[in-house]
Amino acid sequence: MVPGIAPTITRYSLGMSKKKPKLGQNFLTDPSARQRIVEALGDISSATVLEIGPGRGALTDLLATRAQSLIAVELDRALAPRLTEIWKSSGHVAILQADILELDLAQARAMTGIAGDAPMVVIGNLPYYITSDILLRLFEQAASISRAVVMVQEEVADRLAATSGTSTYGLLSATAQMHGRVEKLFALPPEAFSPAPGVSSAVIRLDMHPRFEELHVDRTGFLRFLQICFRQKRKTLVNNLKSAGIADNADVFAVIEEAGLNAAVRAEAVSLESMALIYRRLHSNRGKHEKTGDSLAG
Numbered sequence: 148m149v150p151g152i153a154p155t156i157t158r159y160s161l162g163m164s165k166k167k168p169k170l171g172q173n174f175l176t177d178p179s180a181r182q183r184i185v186e187a188l189g190d191i192s193s194a195t196v197l198e199i200g201p202g203r204g205a206l207t208d209l210l211a212t213r214a215q216s217l218i219a220v221e222l223d224r225a226l227a228p229r230l231t232e233i234w235k236s237s238g239h240v241a242i243l244q245a246d247i248l249e250l251d252l253a254q255a256r257a258m259t260g261i262a263g264d265a266p267m268v269v270i271g272n273l274p275y276y277i278t279s280d281i282l283l284r285l286f287e288q289a290a291s292i293s294r295a296v297v298m299v300q301e302e303v304a305d306r307l308a309a310t311s312g313t314s315t316y317g318l319l320s321a322t323a324q325m326h327g328r329v330e331k332l333f334a335l336p337p338e339a340f341s342p343a344p345g346v347s348s349a350v351i352r353l354d355m356h357p358r359f360e361e362l363h364v365d366r367t368g369f370l371r372f373l374q375i376c377f378r379q380k381r382k383t384l385v386n387n388l389k390s391a392g393i394a395d396n397a398d399v400f401a402v403i404e405e406a407g408l409n410a411a412v413r414a415e416a417v418s419l420e421s422m423a424l425i426y427r428r429l430h431s432n433r434g435k436h437e438k439t440g441d442s443l444a445g
């Protein structure tokens with residue numbers, strides 16, 4: 148173990164019932180699934196791979212034989228030392244006992260002494276109790292990541308990959324797709340794990356290509372705007388914007404019309420391109436609304 152790492156266990160007890168395994172520990176036991184997940188990363192022979200939650204090492208040895216270097220971050224104080232023991236004489240594998248939510252990628256590299264500054268490749272059979280937090284953390288660091296292959300609950304995979312205009316599309320889909328292309332690869336039944344989770348799982352691949360520059364929006368402000376647009380899914384986009392106090396009727400209807408949309412449209416039906424157009428127009432009117440409660444400035 149790398150000395151000096153003091154993990155902070157802040158989220159572990161949040162929202163966990165007694166029946167749920169500690170730290171979201173549903174270990175993958177299906178050998179062909181292990182292979183498929185690692186293969187979904189493509190060629191990693193010259194990449195530094197970050198594995199989130201290696202657990203008992205279901206993916207770790209496959210990754211170690213293929214990657215140029217591997218950093219595996221495990222929070223569990225019993226599992227991490229076991230992995231460290233297995234990999235201690237390997238020069239290209241480092242195990243960090245730490246909370247992935249508290250660690251940034253540059254820090255992980257520095258702590259392990261693994262050289263390089265090329266974007267990393269991320270993989271993990273994610274602990275489901277903090278899936279969204281982990282994804283948001285990865286999105287924040289999109290510039291340091293080339294691609295990610297992660298296992299999530301199937302329902303979350305469907306939301307991440309949903310296209311606008313479908314009922315599954317929502318804030319998570321829009322946020323993810325502002326950071327990259329999302330593809331749902333395959334699903335796995337509960338029996339592929341031990342203990343079996345109460346839900347089906349699916350593997351997604353995320354190719355990081357943030358779209359903020361291309362769509363001429365600032366990241367913080369636009370992500371905040373998306374939150375407002377999706378705040379109440381059943382409400383129209385106009386009503387969500389009005390209740391947030393960021394625009395008046397005339398403004399909102401004018402920009403929605405300019406985007407070629409119906410006045411009764413809901414956020415789930417609006418493409419990211421149109422959302423960005425609406426944001427830019429409202430943002431340029433911001434001066435008029437600075438005195439109201441919510442601002443678009445983030």
Ligand code: SAM
Nearest residue numbers: 170173174175200201202205222246247272274
């Ligand atoms: N990769 C293993 C497998 O496929 O069998 C384990 C996957 S299990 C679903 C999730 C793993 O993430 C567990 O080993 C758990 O201890 C670890 N974990 C949970 N919360 C974590 C956190 N905040 N930071 C790092 N690892 C975490």
